[in-house]
Amino acid sequence: MRSRTLYGRYARTAYLFLLPAILFFAAFFYLPIGNVVATSFRTGPMADQWAGLGNYTQALADPAVRHSFLVTVGFSAMVVAGSIVIGLALALAIDQPLRGRVVFRVLLLVPYLTSVAIVGLLWRNILDPELGVLNRALGAIGLPEQQWLNTAPLLTIAAVTLWQSVGYTMVLFLAGLQGIPETYHEAARIDGADAWHRFWRITLPLLAPTTLFVSVMAVISGLQAFGQAYIITNGGPGDATDLSVFHIFNVAFRTRDFGYSSAQSVLLLMVIVAFTVVQLRAGRRGEVTY
Amino acid sequence: MSSHPSRRDLLRLVGAAAAVPVLSSCAGAPATQSAAPGTFTVYWNAGHDYAAYRKVIAEFEQANKVTVNLQKYQWPDLRTRLLADFASGTVPDLVEEPGGWVQEFAVSGNARSLQDYVDRDGQAMGFPSDWQPVTVERNSYQGKVYGVQLHLTCNTLLYNKAMLRDAGVEAPTTWEELLDAAKKLTKDGVYGIALNQDYTYMWPWLVQAGITPYDLDTKAIMEPRADAVAALQFQADLIHQHKVAPVPVSSTDYSGPQKLFSAKRAAMILTGPWDLEPIRKTSADIELGVAPPLKNKTAATQAAGVSMFVPAKAARPDLSWDFIKRITALEVEQAATKETGMLMPRKSWVDLPEVQSDPVTKVFAEALPTAKDSSQQVRLTGQLGKWEEQLKVMYQQVLIQNQPAAEALDAFVKAAEGFLR
Numbered sequence: 001m002r003s004r005t006l007y008g009r010y011a012r013t014a015y016l017f018l019l020p021a022i023l024f025f026a027a028f029f030y031l032p033i034g035n036v037v038a039t040s041f042r043t044g045p046m047a048d049q050w051a052g053l054g055n056y057t058q059a060l061a062d063p064a065v066r067h068s069f070l071v072t073v074g075f076s077a078m079v080v081a082g083s084i085v086i087g088l089a090l091a092l093a094i095d096q097p098l099r100g101r102v103v104f105r106v107l108l109l110v111p112y113l114t115s116v117a118i119v120g121l122l123w124r125n126i127l128d129p130e131l132g133v134l135n136r137a138l139g140a141i142g143l144p145e146q147q148w149l150n151t152a153p154l155l156t157i158a159a160v161t162l163w164q165s166v167g168y169t170m171v172l173f174l175a176g177l178q179g180i181p182e183t184y185h186e187a188a189r190i191d192g193a194d195a196w197h198r199f200w201r202i203t204l205p206l207l208a209p210t211t212l213f214v215s216v217m218a219v220i221s222g223l224q225a226f227g228q229a230y231i232i233t234n235g236g237p238g239d240a241t242d243l244s245v246f247h248i249f250n251v252a253f254r255t256r257d258f259g260y261s262s263a264q265s266v267l268l269l270m271v272i273v274a275f276t277v278v279q280l281r282a283g284r285r286g287e288v289t290y
Numbered sequence: 291m292s293s294h295p296s297r298r299d300l301l302r303l304v305g306a307a308a309a310v311p312v313l314s315s316c317a318g319a320p321a322t323q324s325a326a327p328g329t330f331t332v333y334w335n336a337g338h339d340y341a342a343y344r345k346v347i348a349e350f351e352q353a354n355k356v357t358v359n360l361q362k363y364q365w366p367d368l369r370t371r372l373l374a375d376f377a378s379g380t381v382p383d384l385v386e387e388p389g390g391w392v393q394e395f396a397v398s399g400n401a402r403s404l405q406d407y408v409d410r411d412g413q414a415m416g417f418p419s420d421w422q423p424v425t426v427e428r429n430s431y432q433g434k435v436y437g438v439q440l441h442l443t444c445n446t447l448l449y450n451k452a453m454l455r456d457a458g459v460e461a462p463t464t465w466e467e468l469l470d471a472a473k474k475l476t477k478d479g480v481y482g483i484a485l486n487q488d489y490t491y492m493w494p495w496l497v498q499a500g501i502t503p504y505d506l507d508t509k510a511i512m513e514p515r516a517d518a519v520a521a522l523q524f525q526a527d528l529i530h531q532h533k534v535a536p537v538p539v540s541s542t543d544y545s546g547p548q549k550l551f552s553a554k555r556a557a558m559i560l561t562g563p564w565d566l567e568p569i570r571k572t573s574a575d576i577e578l579g580v581a582p583p584l585k586n587k588t589a590a591t592q593a594a595g596v597s598m599f600v601p602a603k604a605a606r607p608d609l610s611w612d613f614i615k616r617i618t619a620l621e622v623e624q625a626a627t628k629e630t631g632m633l634m635p636r637k638s639w640v641d642l643p644e645v646q647s648d649p650v651t652k653v654f655a656e657a658l659p660t661a662k663d664s665s666q667q668v669r670l671t672g673q674l675g676k677w678e679e680q681l682k683v684m685y686q687q688v689l690i691q692n693q694p695a696a697e698a699l700d701a702f703v704k705a706a707e708g709f710l711r
Contacts, residue, residue, distance in 0.1 A: 045398040045672070046376070130536050131549055149539045150690055236487070236540025237690035240682045251369045255675035256398075258377070 033269075040262035041062040047258040053070030055263030065264060067239060068247035069271075071154060075243060077220030078158035079165075084211060086162060087169030092203075094170065095177050105174075108167035116164065121207040123160045124149075149233065153240045165221070169214050176210030177203070212283035216276055223272050244268050296327055301483070320543045329359050330380040330609055332371065335385040335596065337564065338441075340385065340632075342625035346617050356610055356635040366542060376400050384610045392429045392437030393669040402600045405434040407611040415615055416636065424593050428663050431670075437599035438614050442635035443562045444591040445494045446654060447584060448569075451577035453480070453557040461581040465498075465524060468558075468584060472534035475557040484547035484556035485525055487538035489678070491686035493592035493664040494519045494560060499548040500587040504677075506667045509710065511703045517587070522688050522695035530692045552576070562594060563654055566631040580653040583660055593661035595635065627651060657692035667709065676709045 037246065044053035053109050059065050090108060094101050111119060125151050126134050135145040148156045188198050204211075229246035248268070252261035301384040328513045330350075339362060363371060365388045381559075385391075395401035408417060417438065418426040425439035447468075449461055457475050462468040473483025485491065496503070496512075499521040504511055528535045536556075538546055545661045548565040550556040552573040559565070569576060583591040600610040616622070620642075623634040628644045633654050639645060645655050668677045684702035687693040 045400075106478045124541060128539060128546075130555065132544075147537060150537050154539070183341065229680075230542070233540050236682070236686045238540075238687040240691075240692075241540075250679060253366075253373055254679055256373065256394075 003086070003115070008282070009131075019239050027267075036262045036265050039258055040266050041259070043257070043259040045256050045264070046256075051259055055260045056267070057268055058260065059264050064239070064242075064247065067242050070243045071242055072225070072244040074225055075154055075158050075161075075225060075241075076219055078155065079161050079222040079225075080215055080218040082158065082162040083166060083169045083214055086166045087214060088207070089171045090166065090170040091173035091177055092199075095174060105167075106168055110167070111164045112168040114164065117231055119160065119164045120227055123163075124232045127156065150237055153233050153237060155234055157241055160232065161222075161225065161228055169218070170248035172210055173207065176207045180206045193227055208283065212279065215283070219275050219279060220272055224270065318541060321326045330354070330356040330606070330613070331359045331361065331383050331384075332613070333385045334360050334362050335386055335388070336364055338596070340626050340629055342622055342629050343617060345625070346619075348620055349593055350508075350613055350616055354612065356609065364542075376601070379603055381603045383604050383606060384598055384600060384613055386440065386596055386598050387437070387660075388596055389428070390593055390595050390669050390674055393431050393666075394576050394672065394674055395599065395601075396436040397670070397672045398433075400602050401436045402602045402604060402607055403434045403436055404438070404600065404611065404614075408435045411611075411615060415618070416620075416638070417618075420636045420638050420639060422635050422658065424661065424663055424705055425595070425597075425606050428593075428666060428669075429597050429599075431636070437597040438618055438636040439595060439597045440618065441632050442593065442595040442658060442661075443564065443633045444583070444593060444654065444657050445491065445560050445562050446591055446657050447558060447560055447581040448551065448565070449558045449579045449581065450551070450554065451579040453554075454579070456534035457557075461579055461586065462558075463581070463589075464554055464585050469528065469532065469534070470586070472528065472558065473532060476534045479555065481530060481536050481550065481556045482534040482549045483558040483560075485528065485535050485538055485560070485689065487690065488544040489681045490592070490594070490664075491544070491560060492522065492525065492681075492685050492689075494526055494583060494590070495586075496664045497590040497592055498584055498586040498588060503664050504671075504706075504710065506670060508523045508705075510701060511706050511710070515699070516596055519696045519699055522685075522699060523588070526688045526692060526695060529689065534564065538688055542691060550642075555597060563631050563633050566650065570678050582653060583657050588660075590660045590662055591657055593658075593663045595633070639661060671710055680705050 039047050041051055041053070043049050043055065043138055048100055071226055094104055095135040098104070124131050127146070129135055129145060129147045129166075130150070138145055138206045184202050184206070188202055225243050226249065229241045229243045230249070231239065233241040235242040235246050235250070244264070245268070248264045251257050251264065328631055339360070347360065350356075361382070363649055368387075369391070370384075372382075372385060389587070390458050392401060396403075418435070421439060424441055425442050426435070429435060429437035429439060447461065453475060454461065454471070457471075459471040459474050460467075462471045468483070475482035497517060499517045500514070501518045501521065502510070502513055503516065505513070529537055536550070545565070547559040548557060548561060548568055551565075552569050553557045554573070554576070566578075569578065583589050600607050600614075604610055618636075620636055620638055623636055623639050624642050624644055626632050627634060627639070628643070631648070631651055633639075633651070640655050640658075645651050665674060665677070668674050684698045687698045688695045
């Protein structure tokens with residue numbers, strides 16, 4: 001009886017501490033999400049007419065929605081692969097006893113701390129084929145000029161995203177690397193394993209939880225990307241960089257169909273949740289313990 | 291009794307303190323902007339903050355004992371803000387719009403009819419008799435006035451006189467002459483012409499080719515189709531076949547050609563009076579020439595320019611109307627033209643000495659009667675947003691990605707037929 005009372009008091013205390021966060025999330029996340037779900041069943045410029053599942057069936061049959069989703073999946077795949085490969089490579093490089101590695105870490109992390117609007121404008125100006133700095137530099141050293149914003153726009157905005165975010169994934173991998181006990185490497189060295197084998201057999205398997213976290217976060221941020229298309233390419237050329245959230249934004253604020261854009265938002269949320277669940281399940285199945 | 295609060299008291303205090311900002315942010319949500327006493331909120335384009343308008347604002351504030359909160363936005367951001375306002379019911383007192391929104395919001399019930407004010411004050415202020423007819427038509431819906439035009443602009447050809455003189459070419463008057471001139475001007479890192487990635491810049495070419503974008507009665511889209519294809523392909527060929535223009539880059543910024551022209555990397559651009567000020571400011575040494583609209587089937591251009599409207603839920607429409615009257619007075623138009631070279635919608639503006647004595651403004655002013663509204667019929671369907679989204683994709687596919695114009699236009703027409711049904 002006494003322990004139950006004590007438990008109740010602890011629980012009340014815990015809930016009291018959680019209350020501010022619960023209120024914050026309710027006011028600024030859950031209520032708006034509920035509102036979006038409710039709006040997704042309505043239509044008209046003021047989203048005031050009942051549409052039932054009409055917006056959902058329309059979205060599933062809409063080639064523009066399908067196209068923007070495929071563009072987004074392609075973008076996310078590039079960002080996920082780049083985040084893992086480049087982030088891990090940088091972390092491995094910086095995990096060595098190099099001089100000035102703290103400065104190097106800070107320099108790699110600065111882009112992550114910069115707003116996507118500033119990063120977008122910066123690279124938009126650097127990459128401009130006619131007036132950008134990059135082509136002047138390439139021309140000065142006798143290299144052919146680039147037109148990447150026109151010839152490979154999706155790859156270009158994925159690369160800009162990686163430039164901005166890879167410092168963060170590097171820090172995560174670095175933390176993971178430093179959490180691997182040195183004794184495993186020592187034992188492997190004594191057994192005659194070379195650096196390549198130690199990386200494949202010890203480092204990589206023991207980094208699995210970090211890799212899983214990085215990939216889940218990269219998939220979520222890739223599927224939610226907006227600023228890159230909005231600031232750098234305006235979704236173009238044509239619809240080559242029409243990322244899903246940018247597409248949804250345009251449906252809402254340019255074509256003024258809030259019901260339809262809400263339905264697409266809900267579908268995207270479902271896709272993100274599904275991807276995350278699948279990744280977490282697959283990742284946990286592959287976890288290694290020594 | 292202890293003077294120290296118990297753990298429970300502390301928890302209550304923390305909980306209450308944390309709840310305050312959250313709850314107050316809901317309870318303390320500001321009343322509608324338009325209802326805020328003493329403040330008159332205006333949404334304005336960031337590029338139109340002229341000294342001439344600041345003077346009007348100061349007079350308006352003094353006369354009405356209010357403070358004008360002039361909120362400046364780029365057009366896409368202004369639209370995002372405005373639509374959010376409409377959804378929340380928190381609306382400004384007055385909105386400047388880039389052309390097309392007045393009818394769109396009249397159709398949706400978000401704009402207030404100004405007809406009662408026009409009936410009362412129209413004769414005294416010369417509205418609509420002193421306004422170019424196209425500006426009244428584009429701001430009316432079902433026979434009622436919903437907006438008043440602030441600027442009336444159009445696109446025409448701007449050229450670098452020295453470059454043309456050095457190349458031994460005259461300012462072109464037709465598409466063929468333009469191509470010929472551009473070929474001669476393209477050398478040493480300079481392009482003969484620079485085209486804009488923004489789809490609105492295709493309209494002068496299409497109206498010169500005699501295209502009707504959409505006919506509300508017959509439902510025909512982009513007809514005559516063969517001429518529309520030819521007009522689009524001509525632009526793409528300037529870039530990809532003749533290589534007399536750079537490949538533009540897709541973005542929200544439409545100042546690319548102006549920047550190339552100002553940097554003396556392009557000899558000719560097609561643009562409107564909004565680019566005059568940046569060119570003069572950044573490259574005062576450029577000998578600026580302005581030519582009348584080019585001729586294909588006809589010599590014509592696109593009517594553009596901005597208007598003002600009052601949201602339906604604005605709390606003080608009397609004040610909003612007073613603001614409109616003051617800022618559209620002929621002497622204000624005169625001052626704004628003198629300051630920036632901007633073109634104005636009053637018929638009497640054309641006869642002002644500032645217009646007639648300025649060789650640049652005069653050419654633009656003389657082009658205005660040939661200016662056609664490219665989206666009038668589409669606006670009345672309430673589908674302008676979808677139309678513009680599809681146009682943007684189609685134009686960039688042709689201009690930037692070099693997709694055959696016939697193919698891209700067919701796909702556009704098919705999509706448009708779907709939502710204009």
